[in-house]
Amino acid sequence: MSTPTAINEEYDIVIAGGGTAACVVAGRLAVADANLRILLLEAGPTTYDNPAHTLPLNIMCHLAPGSRTTRAHISQPSAALGGRTTIVPCGQCLGGGGSINFMMYTRPSASDFDDWETVYQNPGWGSKDLIPLLKKIETYQVPGGGPTHGTDGPLAVSPGGYFTDLGKQFLQVARILDPDRAQKPDDTDSNDLETINVYTVGVFRRWINAKTGTRSDVPHNMIYQLKDTRPNLHFLTGVHVKHVTFDDENRATGVAYALNPLLHPEGPGDTRTVRGTKLVLVSAGAFGSPGILERSGIGTKDVLDSVGVRQRVDLPGVGENYQDHSVLFIQYFAADEAQSLAAIFRNEEGAIDTAAAEFGMTRKDVSMHNAVDAGIKWRPKPSEVAELGPEFQEYWDSYFANAPDKPVLWMGISSSFVGDPTGAPPRKYYTLGFYNQYPLARGHVHIMHADDVSAPTDFVPGFFESQAEVRPLTWGYKFLREIARRMPHFRGEPPMLHPKFAPSGPASIIAHAEGPVPFDAPRIVYSEDDERALEEFARAQVGTCWHSLGTCAMKPCEQGGVVDARLNVYGVHGLKVADLSVPPGNVSANTYGTALVIGEKAAVIIAEDLGIKGVV
Template identity: 40%
Template sequence: MGPYITLPDAVDEVDVVIAGGGTAGCVVAARLAAALPSLSLLLIEGGADNAGNPTVSHPLLFFTHLDPKSPNNIMYTSSSPEPQLAGRQLAIPAGGILGGGSSINMMAYSRALLRDWDAWETEGWRGENMIPFLKKFETYVGPGDAAMHGSSGPIQVSRGTFASPRAATQFISAAESLGFPEVEDLNDLVTASGVQRQLRYISPSGLRQDAASRYLRPLLEDERRQNLHVLLEHRVGRVLFEGTRAAGVEFMANPEFQRDEPPKARSVRARKMVVVSCGSLASPSVLERSGVGSASVLRRARVEQIVADLPGVGEGYHDHPLILHSYHTALEPSETINSALTDPEVLGKWLQEGNDILGSNAQEVAFKVRPSDEDVAGMGREFQHRWEREFKNGPPRPLVGGALVMACLEDPSPAPRQNISISSFNLYPESRGSLHITGPSPSDPVDFHSGILSDPAGIDLTEQVWAYKTHREMIRRTPMYRGEVAVTHPRFPAGSAAACVYLDITADAEEEESTKRRRERLTYTAEDDAAIEQWLREHIGTAWHPLGTCKMAPREKGGVVDKNLSVYGVQGLKVADLSIAAGGIGANTCNSAFAVGEKAADIFIRELVGDSQA
């Protein structure tokens, strides 16, 4: 832990308190500190520092964060079995380290469409308004129109230091045979369907580009700047009010890190502003413990004072339902990261001696796809109605996203084969869940219902069935394909033409075999579809993309914040993270979190400058 990560006992009042050091919180803190050197700021983060942590800096080690016991994660588990998920309680991780999700995610560079921002229907947040902020944070090293990307921001975007060109070339060719073209720039903010070699939040030299390292640390290590304090391993319990004005926060040591004695509450005043930036899974709880939320929820949770009755707090939770399916291939060990997953000695050698593969996130190709008219016709009336209503007309948008992943997390073979996986997730799910406190203390459990696959018409499930069939056709058409890793696929009925296979063919025969498979698309019966649906209910998770629990919308429509991110019914309190998302984000969400942080900082700076001149 660096010497700058501290809060002197004498500091009991600052100008601005930022609760949460995730992606957006780090951006806000850094931008405010740099723009307003006369103001004092305090950022409070419940996790540890990410400096010097190899699992953060080396992109390849992202897989260590998949472990539910990782100290860098906070696990949110649904409160009760969810019937639509075959009675499972879904566990969803969130960033529990400085930098939040940007420190632990898979670093996939993926941008929402301009249409996505337009759908928020909020003045100042339309797609055209967001372009400057989307460009501001990035230094883009990739193909496409340079005018649509940033060239001098703190976050570098590149291919990193390692690629699997044979796998990418074959997969892209197979996708094109199905009508999904290779595009120059899948992230130009308008392209809605295609495939592209994955760009990553990785520097050309192979280092993860997270918000803490790239935004905060340069300021904290600059001895000339004394206006920013960062307190780690402490979490904000609630916002303190004087009447309806946010006057500070109450916080305490995180018992996950400091277990010697019961944590004692401490408070710090905020002269000008409190910003809650704890993410979609935690920001609503902070608001509710502070007396801001549905009055009925607060009474049940024994919150003593109701400051503002806002029924929208904690409602509208949505996430991208995601699942991975794995396939046998004829690739060489050097083309996947399976050795790092299965052999600690190999990984240790790479870390000691250096290896370009450390600069890889294992995602080789990204895709966003839309069904053809023929596909839509076979996807049922409920889906067809949604397609007509939301997808057929206007600027196009994709239905499903995903990636070719050069690893298999579930390899049952005695010795590791070079198996790979394909992820797929609904980009605009219909299903919604909720998250509310059950008591006034941060230690009280949260009443969380993910709602994944719960839409009454089953549209999200229909979309995932289509996604499965589509990406399976993609991989089947590649010469490297050798069959399915059966434990990651549905249990098809005996004799099904869609049953999993293992192909024992030579390299000389693979081109002929792949050409044959391009002519013979798999057929699925109603029983096969039922098997796919059941498998999805039993295994689907999320893409770690929680959204929408403090949405930016009119108060009468369940909104929690206005266009300036001010919480309704109170003064001096802001929310700045992806909990404000008023609609779907058709992409991995880290890009949007950076943009929200930049936009929020711009709003806050203008307000704080105006306040100082008043």
């Protein structure tokens, strides 16, 4: 492996994008065939041995203004959000989102993958096919891992550094507050894909290696260590892939690229090309992959005509079907003695050492924590379905009712401050977050410039255009608020970070509380005015969970698909897409694990196509 400043003119495989799935494909194929010449082109910087990527507790630096490891996509204003835009930061570094994310280890429900196979007509993509690949990628460092977990894969899964008292309180209260639905032990595995784990109240596993205390990402565990053994694998960072090149028979022959001006302020220089004789693989994510296709003339005519790109293939699904998990993060004041990592997330000097001393932990224990301890996969009871309104009832009947393993909400605690801290006093906090697992929202991502990769996109996330998406989140706010105010470390609410309820009403009473209420305290009753205030707040605050997917969907062309079950782009030859742009439907999980299994499956498919042994 090398990182040449001057790359070769020709490779067997050229991979446009260097995120999670791309790195899995490159690593697996390079090891399987030492003679296969592979080039990986990434827009962002390398991540090698950089503490910002390797140390788990450094996660927030990637969301700070001016970050060089993310690219922010700003949506069109949305009437459903009161005219507000949405900002979605995406990983832009070698490893992509898997090298900057919160390291949450969650797997989809089995029916999510089964839907890919049956509903969207993709043979070989069901849960029975993908579980072996999920096992292949992981070393499960958790005692009692079942048969669906791996023991010798390149990426480690562990409980992380420690478990905060705030996380323990969240678990305790959640189990007491709704005991008839929370009978499973706290260590129940909600990621085995064999049992139905909805309303599972439990602790989280993390993509963190318990032995080294470092993030488990693909570059550090599948790419960088090939330097001396696989000189056939090259990667080049800091370059933008502009478009795919083709011959007269619509066969992909390579890509055109230029320097990324963010990392090369001396200027992008001339556009260069590199040939891919056997395959061009586009793997630039839910935002990047449709852009590369559209700049290559693959997409709907209206979009291409608007920017002056000659259409090569009429493929209306390119850039459509955008999906995310719509999320709210709600902050609460914590007691001075709470094991909160808020000071570390504020980047206060010496905060890690102070926390280690205060919590009786080692510095390593604190450093390998991501502050997310526990959570709930929630599926409503019949009475709660009715509470969520007629729009949700219709959605429930058509989608959830016959899929008992599909939860409606994820809810969890972060022992920190997650969100914009502007105006919030510097003290201890905890945050309760919750997102729609299968929101109805469908948006799009399209190019607005024929050649400039850095140009803004025409981006519409589609959040909250249906009440069936709004009502679960307003329900989640009320339910988690009941948990929050019963936790022993509860010390009230930051008023500026909660809905503006009527000052004299019961919904506003806990804003000024100085401590928790008893477990048997009556639940808060919300008036119609309170419900309106809560919905207004939700529309003003809802945002991305950084789980963008679906914009080059793997489904039949006539249904808006972009790639087939072999990941081939319709209408051309020698061109595949493999990343989070290909899932045709959403998944009830943080999406890193899904990106990994897409990479593993893509490596198997490509190896089969090229007759390469050893990738199974």
